[in-house]
Amino acid sequence: MMFFRTSYEAASNRRTDDLLLTRATTSATLLLACSLALAGCTRQNPAWITETAGEETTGAPTTGEPTATSASDETGEETTEAATTGPAPGTSSETSDAPTTTPPEPDADDDGDGVANGDDNCPQHDNSSQADLDGDGQGDACDADKDGDGLELDCEPRPSWDLLADRPGVALPGYVYMTAGVNLYQMQTSEPFTPEGVGAFTVDGETTPVLELAVNSCGVLYGVSAEALLICSPQDGRCWPIATLEPGELPQGLTFAAASAVGGAPADEELLLGSIEKQLFVVSVESGAVVLDAVLEYPELLTIAGDLFAKPGDGVYVTLHDLFEDKLARVSGGSFELVGGLGESENVTGLARAGDHLIGFDGEGAIVLLTPQDGELGVETIESATSWRGAASRP
Numbered sequence: 001m002m003f004f005r006t007s008y009e010a011a012s013n014r015r016t017d018d019l020l021l022t023r024a025t026t027s028a029t030l031l032l033a034c035s036l037a038l039a040g041c042t043r044q045n046p047a048w049i050t051e052t053a054g055e056e057t058t059g060a061p062t063t064g065e066p067t068a069t070s071a072s073d074e075t076g077e078e079t080t081e082a083a084t085t086g087p088a089p090g091t092s093s094e095t096s097d098a099p100t101t102t103p104p105e106p107d108a109d110d111d112g113d114g115v116a117n118g119d120d121n122c123p124q125h126d127n128s129s130q131a132d133l134d135g136d137g138q139g140d141a142c143d144a145d146k147d148g149d150g151l152e153l154d155c156e157p158r159p160s161w162d163l164l165a166d167r168p169g170v171a172l173p174g175y176v177y178m179t180a181g182v183n184l185y186q187m188q189t190s191e192p193f194t195p196e197g198v199g200a201f202t203v204d205g206e207t208t209p210v211l212e213l214a215v216n217s218c219g220v221l222y223g224v225s226a227e228a229l230l231i232c233s234p235q236d237g238r239c240w241p242i243a244t245l246e247p248g249e250l251p252q253g254l255t256f257a258a259a260s261a262v263g264g265a266p267a268d269e270e271l272l273l274g275s276i277e278k279q280l281f282v283v284s285v286e287s288g289a290v291v292l293d294a295v296l297e298y299p300e301l302l303t304i305a306g307d308l309f310a311k312p313g314d315g316v317y318v319t320l321h322d323l324f325e326d327k328l329a330r331v332s333g334g335s336f337e338l339v340g341g342l343g344e345s346e347n348v349t350g351l352a353r354a355g356d357h358l359i360g361f362d363g364e365g366a367i368v369l370l371t372p373q374d375g376e377l378g379v380e381t382i383e384s385a386t387s388w389r390g391a392a393s394r395p
Contacts (some may be wrong), residue, residue, distance in 0.1 A: 005191075006115050008016050008089050008121060010225065012385055013331070014016050023259055029377070030072060033035070037265065038288075041160065044184040049174070051158075055206070057395060058325075062075055066159050066317070068342045072205075074302060076350075080121075088089055088313070092307075097275070105117065105320050108253055112126065115127075115130060121138060121141055121370055122138070122141040122142040122143075122184055124142070125141035125142045127141035127142075134256040135148075135237065136148055140179075140330055144335070145162075147163055147165040148160075148165055148166055148234070149165045149166070149167075149169070149170065150165075150170040150219070151218060151219070151220070152375060155166075155218035155219075155220065156239070157231050157242065158221055158242075161395060164234075167233070167238075167240070167251050168220055168221070168231045168232070168233055168240070169221070169232075169233035169234050169235045170219040170220070170234065171219040171221050171234045171392075171393075171394050172215050172219070172221070172234070172394070173214045173219075173394050174189050174190075174196070175187065175188055175189065175234075175393065175394075176188075176352040176354065176359060176391055176392070176393045177198075177213055177215065177221060177234055177352075177389040177391065177392050177393065178195065178213070178214070178350055178352075178361055178386075178390070179201070179210045179211065179213055179223065179350075179388070179389045179390045179391070180387060180388055180389060181206050181209045181210075181211075181387075181388045181389050182200055182208070182209050182210075183196075183197060183198075183199070183200055183201070183202060183237075183328045184198040184199060184200070184201055184210070184234075184237040185197055185198060185279060186198055186234070188209075189214075189352075189353065189354035189355055189359070190354070190392065193359075193367055193369075194225070195367075195384060195386060198234070198235070199236050199237040200237055201223070201232060201239055201242070202237060202238055202239065203225070203230070203236045203238075203239050203241060208239060209225060209226070209227055210223040210224065210230065210232065210239065210252055210389075210391050211223075211225065211250070211390060212224045212225055212252070212254040212274075212307065212390040213232075213254065213350075213387070213390045213391060213392035214252065214254040214255050214256050214272060214392045214395070215256065215392045215393060215394045216256045216270060216395070217270055217394070217395050218273075219234075221233070221234045221392065222254065222256075222272065223239060223254075223390075224245065224250060224251055224254060224274075225239075225241075225245075226245070226250060227241075227245055228241035228242070228243060228244055229241070229242055229243040229244075229245060229283070229285065229290050230242065242288075242303070243285040243289055243290045244283060244288060244290065245290050246265050246289075246290075248276075249276070249290055249292060250276070251273035251274030251275060251276055251283065252274075252304045252307075253273075253274060253304055253307040253308035253318060253319075253351070253390075254273070254274050254283075254305065254307070254308060254392070255271055255272075255307075255308040255316060255351075255392070256270055256271065256272050256273070256274070256310060256395060257270070257310030257311070257315075258270060258271070258310070259271050260332070260333060261310055261315050261316045261331065261332060262280070262282070262295045262296065262316070262331065262333075262334055263275075263295070263334030264282075264295070271283075273295075273308055273310070273316060274292070274308070275304040275308055275318060276292070277303055277304060278298045278299070278302070278303050278304070279294045279296065279297050280294070280296040280297075280298070280299055280318070280348070281293060281294050281295065281297055281333065282295055291311055295334070296331060296334065296336065298320060298329075299336065299377065301321065301322050301323065302320045302322055303319070303321055304319075304320060304321075305319045305320050305321035305326045305327075305347070305349075305361075306326070306347065306348045306349035306350065306351065306360075306363075306390075307319055307348070307350050307351035307361075307390055307391065308351060309350060309351040309352055309353060309358060309392070309393075310395060311353060311358070312395050314330075314332070315330045315331055315332030315333070316330070316331045316332070317329070317330055317331075317351060317358055317372075318330075318331065318340070318351075319342065319349075319351055319360065321346075325342060325343075325346060326341070326342040326345055326346050326347070326348050327339070327340065328340055328342060328343060328358070328370060328372070328377055330372075339372050339377050340376060340377025340379075341374070341393030342368065342370070342377075342379060343378070343379045343381070344377070344381065345360065345362050345364075345366060345368050345381065346364075347362050347363035348360040348361065348362055348363075348368060349361060349362070349388055349389055349390060350388045350389065350390045350392075351391060352391040352392055352393040353393050354369070354393070357369045357370060358370040358371075359388075359391070360391075361391045362387035362388060363387055363388060363389070363393065364387065365383065365384050365385060365386055365387055365388070366381050366382065366383055366384060367381070367382040367383075367384050368380070368381050368382070369382070371379075
C-alpha cells in the first residue's frame, strides 16, 4: 500500500482565498486516492493443507507485520529480539487501528473445482464431488483419516482399510487387552484391575482361538492363531489374517518395540518381536507369509515361559522359565539381564503395562503386579477366575 504526501509553497503573488481553495481541493483528492488504495491493496493468502502419506501440514498466511528473530549468544542460550528496522513496507509510520489484512473471499474458488471457498470442504484441493466419508466437515481429498476411525492412512495396516470405519478398530490408552484362548478381555490399568469380557475372537464369523497379542504405537491390535498372524478389533474380537504361519513358527510371546531395544537401526523404527523357545525374533511379513529373523538367544537353562512386553525407553521385558521358577528378564540394546523371580507364579503367559507396573497374567488364573526397582522385583498377586494365554497394552 502506498500513501502520498504533497506539500505546497505559498506564492506571494496569489490571493489568500485562492490558496485556501487549492488546499481544500488537494486534500479531497488525496482522501479519495487513499480510500481506493485501501480497498484493493491488501489481501491475506488463505491457509493451505497438503496430504503426504497420511500427514497434514499447515502454512500460516503472511501478514506483513514485523517478526521476531531468534539469535544465539556464545553460551548457546537462545534469545529473542524484535525487528526494529522501522515500519514494514505498505504501512504508515503513524499508529492506525485499520487492519493490514483481509480474510479470504468466501465467493472465490482458490482450487478451481467449481465450489466457492465458503462452501468447499477442501478449499485448497480440487474436489468437486465434496466427498466426506466420515461426515466431519473435512473432505476426503484433504482428510488424513477419511473413515474417522482414529487411524490415519500411514497407521492403517492395509491402505484399503482407510475407507472402512469398523476395521480394524483402535486399542484405547489406559487399557490392557487379554486373551483367554477363544475370548477377548479388556481391563483398565488401574485398581481394582477387573477384567471385562469383550467377545469371542472370530475369523470370517467362525470362533478362533488367539494365543498371543501385541499392540503397536498406532493402537492396532495384532494376534496369532495356530495358523496365521492376525489383526483383531479391540472392540468386538473380529480378526483378519494377514500372513500364514508354518509349523514351528508360532510365537509364544509377542510385542512391538523400537529397533534400538534389540540393537537395530534406525533406532526409532518399530518392530514386531516374538519369542520361540530359546530365541527372540523379529517378525515380518513377506508375500503373505511370516518371516522370522533371530536376534538373540536366551542363556542356557532359560526358555520362554510366556510373553514379551516393550516398555518405551526401558527395553523389552520377557518372562522366562528355568528348572525352578519363572523369572523376569530384560533385553536392552541387544544385552540381556535377569530382573528377578516371579515368586509363586509359575506360568505367566501374558505381560503388559499398568502405569509404573508391569502386569502379568498367569495361566492358572492369577494377575500379577510386577515392580522392577533398584535391582529387585516386587510381586503382588491378584486372584482371578480366568486361565490367561496372552496380553498386550498400547506402548
